Amino acid sequence: MRKVFLIISREYLSRVQKKSFLIMTFLVPTLLIAMYAIIFLIFVKGDNEVQQVKVLDKSGIFNNHFKNQKNLNFTYIDYALVIAKKNLNQHKESFLLYIDANYAKNGNIQILSQKKPGLNLITDIENQMQTILQTQRLLAAGIDTAVLNQAEAQFSITAKQISEEGEKDTSIGATAIIGFVTSFLIYMALFIYGAQVMRGVIEEKSNRIIEVIVSSVKPFQLMLGKILGIGAVGLTQFLLWIILSTSLTSAASFVLVTDGGNIKDKIAQKSVTTNGDNKVNELPNNPINNVMKAIDTLDFVYIISCFLFYFIGGYLIYSALFAAVGSAVDNETETQQFMLPITLPLIFTFIIGMNVIINNPDSSLAFWLSIIPFTSPIAMMIRIPFGVPNCQLALSVVLLVAGFVFTTWVASRIYRVGILMYGKKVSYKELVKWFFY
Amino acid sequence: MLSIQNISKHYAQHTALNKVSMEVQRGQIFGLLGPNGAGKTSLIRIINQITAPDEGQIFFNDKKLNQSHIAKIGYLPEERGLYKKMEIGEQLIYLARLKGLTRADAFAKTKYWFIKMEMETWWKKKVEDLSKGMQQKVQFVASILHQPELIILDEPFSGFDPVNAEVIKNEILELNKQGATLIFSTHRMESVETLCQHIVILNKAHKILDGNLNEIRNSYRNSSFKIVVDNPFTQTNFENFEILSTTFLNECWQYYIKLNEAANLNQVLLSIIPQTQIISVQEIIPSINDIFIERVTPKAGSYA
Structure with missing residues (x-):
């Protein structure tokens, strides 16, 4: 265990101390805020052309x-x-x-x-x-x-969800956005950090340091240490992003509100000036209010903890597979043939998720995708803001844990053979053989 | 200290080791020789517990080989490698800690070897900034930093220039004097001839020779001599010996001769002295390489 911890700390520190980590940490929230600001400006200013x-x-x-x-x-x-x-x-x-x-x-x-x-x-x-x-x-x-x-009735539908705590205002739009953003983040993170694990394995293999290391630790310990170390880097990055973006957004909205006067006033003025007839715009809810209200109704602690859990679970499953792929090849260009079956379920779930699950979060397709460990990190994150029954969530969590224990075991069997194989074009048949060594 | 008993290792298409046994004594310099693909690296990986044997057992200090022995073995693999982007000082400390040293201990030992190997200025450098020879030096230090009882060096002198090879050789001998047992593995047999006390030759997964180096070589002596003289012999037929070959080199005549049964060198010299001036006489002792070739291809051997 002490050795695994040593490997984790090396993997973690060597990445966190890199300049690219710092740049990413600050750049992403800044871009996010910039995007937010642009959307906001478009919203307030509207389409100027009459x-x-x-x-x-x-x-x-x-x-x-x-x-x-x-x-x-x-x-x-x-x-x-x-x-x-x-x-x-x-x-x-x-x-x-x-x-x-x-x-x-x-x-x-x-x-x-x-x-x-x-x-x-x-x-x-x-x-x-x-x-x-x-x-x-x-x-x-x-x-x-x-x-x-x-x-003439003027109305817009207010969606209310009946739960044990009573009626809650919901907004399909905002819920869908939260589901979209969180699942998209997981999708990206699995690719980014999974690929980092793969590259790390290839680096050790092509540097030939692997033999020195595995004469000191078991291959499984090395693989585990690498996966956990890079996972910790990912978590650190996410936590920094959450902290930075929340503080930046609250700072930004504070500046906007005090600087530009009341936003609602501004919007109201706008509608008065552009419309001779006020009636058209006298909807009971204006869109920004709707979103704000909906965001208030979402349980962020619940969503963020689910997000972190599914990120970790999905990451552990996929990074183990990426590590196995890395061990089987000599350099990154050879990874192509093994990448497809790994990335396919991710891409498939993401596309299905964005089109089907988001429109019908309780369909049976959505249910199955959010239960199967390979697809659940993405599928479940889309469903969670809409509300998922506890028993389904529990089943998904248990299967995800079982899934990563299983994939890590499979991957480590391939890994321990692969890391010492050089100069061999590896086929799937070969991988199966390694597994049974 | 290391007892290897009936080790076999099979891969999908071939057998790497077939019932190989050998004993390594404490304090010995042990040569594990054989051509490429003979199974040397497979055996070393099994000793290092990188892979497991299909059959057979290994005992380290009379105990079955287990994870606790990792800290007592130092290994310099044939394929050298280090983390390219990591600082050398940190890297050596990391590798030593993986072997089980505490941070403070690893730091002190790294410092000691940096001074000993005259690389104090490299501490903050990255491996990619070093020359190949310098990297080899770092790699060597990495394999012996944790004061192992058993040091396994796979092709130890490949990649070193003569000066550094000498430095490494002296360090190895010093470690041996301090009590470390050494296993050299190489296919360049002449490179370890002067160092090893005991050798084992592997060929095609089998052990074909095992014994004390001097005894082996003595048993392969066949009373051949090289005699250098300033004028050619006048006579071509002798009763004591036969001439294998003659060459004229550097104004001298070189004769390779083989003594006949029951003859000795003195008698040979007595019969030559009247004919010419003797410049030098040298017994031809077969090299390990010769012995190996003879063992592998008995019919073509020049001393058969």
Whole structure:
């Protein structure tokens, strides 16, 4: 045990003292904050471009009924189509919406412009026209506008989750983001630190120091020491990132709030200035509030401890496999053929996770992926923010522990033979043979 | 101190060792010789407990070889290697600690050897900044730092320039005087001839020779001599000896002769002296290499 500890401390210290470790430690949170800031700026400032739509309504039904939106501004004209078209040539940025007098029969509604209209623009206009028509028809049927306004329900769905502690506000968006980010981090970490283990093994093998070392310690002790040492580097990095980014974000949001006045005010002002009609923006929840609220409802201690557990478990499984691969080859270029079966379950889970699990976290596919040890570190992390039954979590944890004990055992049998083999192109058959030595 | 009994080791396609046994006495300088692929490295790896034998047993100081013996064995592998990016001082301390030394002890011993080997200025250097010869020196120190009772050196002199080889040789002899037992393993048999007291020759997984070096060589003496004279013999037929070959070199005549049964050198010289001036006489003792070649290919041997 003393020797394993010695190896751990060498592996750990030799990496933590590197310049690249320091750079990574500070660079990543800085980039994260920068990304956060950019998203924030886009959110607050919004899409500055307001598109001008000139409405030429020959039917007279839609005149003065379009509502201005954040990025849409309607004006009404009454020229002949030819003149309007000519004008359009001078105002390159604006759109001309032409509604024929007989549009209901011949369906002649056109949007004319020099640049191509976006899909959003057309959908927005179509939606508005539909609403206007409905209102017109209701009025024609004798229903009062005041009654109509009352009847028009303005709402957005608030998702509430019923649990033992009572109802909780949830936001699918924020939950999905947390699941995405944590599983993505695990996915990246397994690759980065697994590859480091592999490279470390190859380095010892190609430096030929391996024979000196294994004449002092058992190959298993060396492999274990290397895996745990590099794992500790990964944990240190994550902890530093968590500490740095939380302190940086809180500092940043503090500066933003005090510097720029109240953010909510700012957003409100923005909507007032860009919208003639306030009503459109009077949604009960604005998006930022939603996210903030949702983040408040998530149990971060629970998520972070799950994250650390699944990182460690997944790392132990995959780094043992990476170590076995490293032991089987003479240099890094030869690793390709063995890498695929290792990386495939990771990539597969990640892609499935981002598309299926995130949309349906309780499906049976999601269940199985979050139980199988090779896929559970990623799959389970996506599900955890949505809430996972304790018995499933326990099963997954037990299987993950069993999984890494098993893979470490298998890997160490290949490793102990592989590290002393030089100059041999190794096949899978060979690996199986080594295992049974 | 080391008793190797009936060790066999098989790999998938070939047998590396076939029922090999040998005894290494305490304080001995022991030569483990044989051509490439004879099984030397396999045997050394088994002694170092890097791999396990398929059959047979090894006893170290009369106890079955176990993990506690690791600290008592020093090993210089044929394939030399160190961590390229690690400082040499730290590296040596690390390797010594892996052998079981405390940090303070490892530090003191490293310091001692740095001064002894005149490498004080290398402490903070990295291995990649050293020349190949310097790396070999560091590697040698790494294998003996923990004061092992048994030192196994695989091809110890390969990679050294003559000056450093001499330095290492003297260190090895000094360690031997202090009580360490040494095993040399090499395929360059002439390189250890002057050092070893006892040799074992392996060939194709089998032990083909085992014994005291001088006894072996004496048993292979076949009364051949090299006689250098200033003028050629006038006579070509002698009753005491026969001439194997004659060469003219550096204004002198060199005769390789073989004594006939029951003849001795004095009689030979008596019959030559009237004919020419003798410059030197030397007995031809077979080298280990000759003995090895003879053992492996008995028919082609020049002394058969």
